[in-house]
Amino acid sequence: MAKLNYRTLRQEVVDEIRQKILTGEFKEGERIKENEIATLFGVSRGPVREALRQIEQEGLVHYERNVGCSVAAITQKDVYEVCLLRAALEVLSVKLCHGKISKGTLDKMRESVQRMKGMETDLYALTQEDKFFHNCLVEEAQVSRLKHTWWTMGSNHAVLLCAHQNGTKTHYDQHLELLQCCESGDTAKIVEAIKAHYNLKTDYVQRTQLQI
Amino acid sequence: MAKLNYRTLRQEVVDEIRQKILTGEFKEGERIKENEIATLFGVSRGPVREALRQIEQEGLVHYERNVGCSVAAITQKDVYEVCLLRAALEVLSVKLCHGKISKGTLDKMRESVQRMKGMETDLYALTQEDKFFHNCLVEEAQVSRLKHTWWTMGSNHAVLLCAHQNGTKTHYDQHLELLQCCESGDTAKIVEAIKAHYNLKTDYVQRTQLQI
């Protein structure tokens, strides 16, 4: 009864590997050998393989047949792509709920923003918090596949990178701004805020002046 | 040298299972036992597990821990969701290439539409052709993650269902219409055509009058 919601080895390994990639312990391009991971975590290769395949889906690692698995190199283009997709999906969410974001969700977002205040140096924690914040928006639409698509897009890595590049405003400021627009209940205003939020993140998008 | 691009067992099994689900051989809610599949295809459980996990990502099957895997039941809401997402992603693609679809792509789309002419009864083939057609649009944006997201959305099943429900126009007619708009090079026109294309597919979308 104690192990009501215990987790499978695969899930544990997924989290471990993901963290090690996001914190930079596993560097871009570095090879990930199934056996190494397995002995490192004290498990067999089975769960490791399954975990790596899932992480591959998220775009954090790359498999080459009969050669192996390596940490995906995140280019400027990847950052651009992830921002593009996240923006599109979040805009869709807002449109679906007609800009009306429930009080409960707004509260969660406010708390999230407050937590960001003291995190500006801990990039990994910031990434997790960023995911939580934006997930609130995506959840509001109550479209399960939209949420699933958003989550499995492998946005982590790219967003983390963005944190480095964006020195003008703190994450706290950026999300506070977005949050305030969300409180307005005005679809158009929120949509613009989302676009601005992601445009800020990469000058590539700014340069090409994309109308998302 | 002959097996220059042979495929791994996992990939083969993925295709086999996918086909069996889409053709209705594996029915909604039906349990899929790893051992059964393994002996059926003459392979071991390893590749079967990996294949099923991938198909789970696509939303065609569902795993329950220590219980098993079953074919996902596709509801009206699923159809709605997939149409919503496909529309959003395809609209994004068109906007990214400013409505200018290359001649080569248009040619491929024309050929695809022609092939649809004689397929109206073969739902599986139709689904594959539908994917090919729409993939042309998504590829045009040259955003690899956009394409990846579109593909791993598990659109197959829902689209197949749509084929049943939509008696007003043949698939050939629907895609011919869309193709003709694509030839115009006018972003707004194409976007409207895409929305109409997917709105047609499910009255749910029509009822809610969603502005994608």
Added chain:
DNA sequence: TCACATGAAATTGTATACAATCGTCAGTAT
């Protein structure tokens, strides 16, 4: 020196074997 063949080591791909968990169905007490 360079191209190419060759073979061993390492790694992934696949198969088999064992362990843990869950569902079922008698059986029993209330």
Added chain:
DNA sequence: ATACTGACGATTGTATACAATTTCATGTGA
């Protein structure tokens, strides 16, 4: 009759073992 208990079978979760492929170093010949 019903609710609970417990053991059995079936299925998934995990570990180990083997096969196939690739890589890399080494050696050989021109």
